[in-house]
Amino acid sequence: MQGETISRDFPAIDAIIKKYGERKEFLICILQDIQARYGYLPREDLERVAEKLGIPLIQIYSVATFFKAFSLRPKGGHTIQVCLGTACHVRGAERVLSKIKRDLDIDVDETTKDMNFTLKTVNCLGACALGPIVEIDGKYHGNMNTTKVESVLKKYSTKMKE
Amino acid sequence: MEKIESPLELEKLRKSIQSKKKKEKTFISICAGTGCRASGSESVINAFKEEIKFLGLQNKVGVKVTGCHGFCEKGPIIVIHPKEIFYHNVEKEDVMEIVSETIIGGKIIDRLLYVDPTTGKKITKESDVPFYNKQKRIILGNNGKIDPTDIEDYIALGGYSALSKVLFKIKPEQIIEEVKKSGLRGRGGGGFPTGRKWESCRNAKGKLKYVICNADEGDPGAYMDRSLLEGNPHSVLEGMIIGAYAIGSKNGYVYVRNEYPLAVKHLEIAVNQAEEYGFLGKNILGSGFNFSILISRGGGAFVCGESTALMASLEGKPGEPRAKYVHTVEKGLWNKPTTLNNVETWANIPIIIHKGASWYSKIGTEKSKGTKIFSLVGKINNTGLVETPMGMKLREIIYDIGGGIPNKKKFKAVQTGGPSGGCIPEELIDLPIDFEKLTEAGSMMGSGGMIVMDEETCMVDVAKYFLKFLMEESCGKCVPCREGILQMGEILENITKGNGQPGDIELLEEISTVIKDTSLCALGGTAPNPVLSTIRYFRNEYDSHIKDKKCPAGVCQALIQYSIIPKKCIGCGACLKQCPQNAITGEKKQPHIINPEKCIKCGACYDVCKFDAIKRV
Numbered sequence: 001m002q003g004e005t006i007s008r009d010f011p012a013i014d015a016i017i018k019k020y021g022e023r024k025e026f027l028i029c030i031l032q033d034i035q036a037r038y039g040y041l042p043r044e045d046l047e048r049v050a051e052k053l054g055i056p057l058i059q060i061y062s063v064a065t066f067f068k069a070f071s072l073r074p075k076g077g078h079t080i081q082v083c084l085g086t087a088c089h090v091r092g093a094e095r096v097l098s099k100i101k102r103d104l105d106i107d108v109d110e111t112t113k114d115m116n117f118t119l120k121t122v123n124c125l126g127a128c129a130l131g132p133i134v135e136i137d138g139k140y141h142g143n144m145n146t147t148k149v150e151s152v153l154k155k156y157s158t159k160m161k162e
Numbered sequence: 163m164e165k166i167e168s169p170l171e172l173e174k175l176r177k178s179i180q181s182k183k184k185k186e187k188t189f190i191s192i193c194a195g196t197g198c199r200a201s202g203s204e205s206v207i208n209a210f211k212e213e214i215k216f217l218g219l220q221n222k223v224g225v226k227v228t229g230c231h232g233f234c235e236k237g238p239i240i241v242i243h244p245k246e247i248f249y250h251n252v253e254k255e256d257v258m259e260i261v262s263e264t265i266i267g268g269k270i271i272d273r274l275l276y277v278d279p280t281t282g283k284k285i286t287k288e289s290d291v292p293f294y295n296k297q298k299r300i301i302l303g304n305n306g307k308i309d310p311t312d313i314e315d316y317i318a319l320g321g322y323s324a325l326s327k328v329l330f331k332i333k334p335e336q337i338i339e340e341v342k343k344s345g346l347r348g349r350g351g352g353g354f355p356t357g358r359k360w361e362s363c364r365n366a367k368g369k370l371k372y373v374i375c376n377a378d379e380g381d382p383g384a385y386m387d388r389s390l391l392e393g394n395p396h397s398v399l400e401g402m403i404i405g406a407y408a409i410g411s412k413n414g415y416v417y418v419r420n421e422y423p424l425a426v427k428h429l430e431i432a433v434n435q436a437e438e439y440g441f442l443g444k445n446i447l448g449s450g451f452n453f454s455i456l457i458s459r460g461g462g463a464f465v466c467g468e469s470t471a472l473m474a475s476l477e478g479k480p481g482e483p484r485a486k487y488v489h490t491v492e493k494g495l496w497n498k499p500t501t502l503n504n505v506e507t508w509a510n511i512p513i514i515i516h517k518g519a520s521w522y523s524k525i526g527t528e529k530s531k532g533t534k535i536f537s538l539v540g541k542i543n544n545t546g547l548v549e550t551p552m553g554m555k556l557r558e559i560i561y562d563i564g565g566g567i568p569n570k571k572k573f574k575a576v577q578t579g580g581p582s583g584g585c586i587p588e589e590l591i592d593l594p595i596d597f598e599k600l601t602e603a604g605s606m607m608g609s610g611g612m613i614v615m616d617e618e619t620c621m622v623d624v625a626k627y628f629l630k631f632l633m634e635e636s637c638g639k640c641v642p643c644r645e646g647i648l649q650m651g652e653i654l655e656n657i658t659k660g661n662g663q664p665g666d667i668e669l670l671e672e673i674s675t676v677i678k679d680t681s682l683c684a685l686g687g688t689a690p691n692p693v694l695s696t697i698r699y700f701r702n703e704y705d706s707h708i709k710d711k712k713c714p715a716g717v718c719q720a721l722i723q724y725s726i727i728p729k730k731c732i733g734c735g736a737c738l739k740q741c742p743q744n745a746i747t748g749e750k751k752q753p754h755i756i757n758p759e760k761c762i763k764c765g766a767c768y769d770v771c772k773f774d775a776i777k778r779v
């Protein structure tokens with residue numbers, strides 16, 4: 001998935017832009033779809049979007065850097081999202097995050113050297129009843145604590161090796 | 163499906179759907195809201211579908227996959243209709259038994275029933291469970307009865323009848339009068355009277371007008387808007403169409419958080435179905451009124467919930483607020499008159515039209531009418547979404563509905579209003595909850611987050627938490643907000659690290675005043691609230707941190723020590739294995755000890771100990 005920056009898949013990008021009628025006001029949605037497809041926003045694609053929508057590249061960058069949802073760098077194979085919403089916070093989410101940071105030896109918004117994990121935080125995933133929540137690739141892991149972190153992370157590490 | 167072209171056709175369709183549904187007497191409603199999904203409801207749903215197919219019961223027993231029922235703590239939840247049998251914490255292994263015993267045999271499975279913790283009695287019917295029977299669920303109530311991906315479920319329960327009524331029987335001005343008379347106030351935070359907003363927008367000059375639904379839901383502990391969109395999206399759409407007709411708008415937007423994929427999906431399905439049936443698009447129900455709705459996804463910025471920032475973001479720009487001396491009802495999106503309302507506000511509209519303003523205004527208090535949905539979360543037994551009449555006492559919400567505090571801990575405070583709000587301490591537990599009373603107490607209604615805190619929650623840490631959140635979310639356009647919050651955050655950081663100075667509290671108060679008075683938008687304007695309200699009610703906790711260098715709740719890492727209570731430790735060695743620092747030593751079956759020099763205070767031993775032998779003070 002990564003390193004795909006050399007020859008870009010422009011028909012796919014064009015299709016995304018077309019889906020929104022090439023309308024400027026859907027810039028954020030277009031960027032979201034590109035991000036969903038590649039896990040980040042490749043520069044070449046942003047240039048293509050700028051050209052197609054007729055807006056300056058710098059304006060696209062100002063949007064892409066304003067919103068948390070976008071990343072300009074490639075992501076790891078698995079994305080971990082630690083919920084730091086209020087409900088999870090009062091139940092000890094901070095300690096869970098520290099443990100993950102220690103175990104993976106990365107900070108928030110960073111990717112492990114082997115490109116296996118990217119660590120992110122998020123505010124409230126709507127499952128406060130099970131807090132603290134850690135979401136990995138869209139799957140929720142509830143009632144997390146420092147002990148459970150290890151076994152959950154392990155599942156995703158071995159899966160990659162298989 | 164052919165478009166419905168008149169109110170008569172709609173009623174005919176409704177009758178035919180209803181009689182079709184009557185035949186399917188028994189149905190199992192299974193919650194597939196985000197909370198229950200996280201506890202595994204999808205595998206339960208599949209198991210039910212397979213089992214029913216296997217037994218050839220498809221024509222007799224329906225499986226309805228619904229949105230959030232509210233009682234997320236007990237998920238996965240199922241309700242078997244028509245008897246309304248309520249089972250909780252259902253696992254896929256229970257499914258065969260439920261089908262053979264309850265559905266075919268008519269017997270109740272005791273083990274899956276809810277036990278009232280106060281009386282110890284088992285409860286069979288959903289509506290008898292105390293969590294539900296103290297609520298007034300006029301907005302959320304249908305979530306458990308509707309498959310949100312099927313418009314016919316909504317129609318069967320009277321859906322779109324309010325729309326058909328206004329299009330043919332009520333003049334736009336009269337609708338606005340009715341909404342004004344109902345006393346409905348915005349549920350997105352500010353509590354502005356909805357009818358008055360609509361009136362100004364209707365009266366604003368210009369032909370092109372917009373209506374927008376604010377589904378950005380940025381409060382980091384609230385998910386009621388999400389549950390409404392996931393569970394009953396048509397109620398929100400119907401409200402928007404009625405609003406658009408009243409204001410004279412042809413174009414609407416829903417601005418929804420991209421972190422809510424299921425809500426986006428259900429909204430998209432709902433918009434498509436509404437178009438297909440003729441509730442959206444050209445010549446709605448044959449009335450000549452045209453209206454369409456586009457869905458736009460936010461990019462995960464809290465400030466984009468603010469009206470002008472939201473509109474900027476909708477225009478494809480970074481979401482920065484602008485000064486509001488020109489009101490958005492006159493110059494909003496693309497500089498055209500725009501009405502922006504919150505998800506829950508819109509969902510109130512069909513009910514007000516359907517039941518009438520005088521019915522609606524009987525619910526609630528003098529100045530706050532109707533109900534409010536709260537997300538009751540944190541240190542509370544019955545975590546979930548609750549809908550109560552305005553004016554219900556905090557005590558009733560926390561103890562009667564919420565079931566009190568877990569693990570016999572002491573209640574300390576409840577935080578309302580998210581990052582703009584404040585904390586309500588135990589002394590005020592009999593406070594009736596409405597817009598005015600919350601503001602008087604130094605907090606805010608906000609969007610309805612209610613985070614319960616017990617004796618193990620540090621109030622200084624909570625204040626720091628919200629400031630850190632706002633520090634990241636401030637758009638940076640104006641100095642007092644950008645720099646002021648940063649400075650306050652640093653002072654709090656110092657206090658929680660044990661480096662607090664006498665005079666810090668006064669300095670926090672001074673900076674607060676400046677930020678409040680000089681920020682451009684309400685993000686900055688309300689940012690000091692979490693700090694001010696905790697200083698107001700919990701000054702002694704600040705003092706302990708600053709003077710005694712102690713965190714009484716045992717939260718602030720720099721001020722606590724982990725130690726082992728020798729009397730409780732049985733020497734099982736679990737903590738010893740977990741400790742990443744090898745800071746714990748001890749012989750097997752003998753009390754262990756922690757070496758404070760090596761301890762990094764990660765809490766691993768605390769989490770792993772099954773005997774409560776680890777002390778954190």
Ligand SMILES: Cc1cc2nc3c(=O)[nH]c(=O)nc-3n(C[C@H](O)[C@H](O)[C@H](O)COP(=O)(O)O)c2cc1C
Nearest residue numbers: 348349350376379380467468469503504507684685
């Ligand atoms: C920083 C900030 C964030 C906000 N976030 C939201 C939000 O997530 N959802 C919402 O409906 N209103 C939010 N609001 C309030 C909106 O600006 C606006 O008042 C509201 O959407 C109007 O709808 P209502 O009258 O129906 O409440 C926010 C306001 C501010 C200042």
Ligand code: SF4
Nearest residue numbers: 638639640643683686
């Ligand atoms: S108050 Fe804060 S969020 Fe609002 S405009 Fe100023 S800097 Fe931006």
Ligand code: FES
Nearest residue numbers: 083085088125128
């Ligand atoms: S605060 Fe974490 S899921 Fe709501």
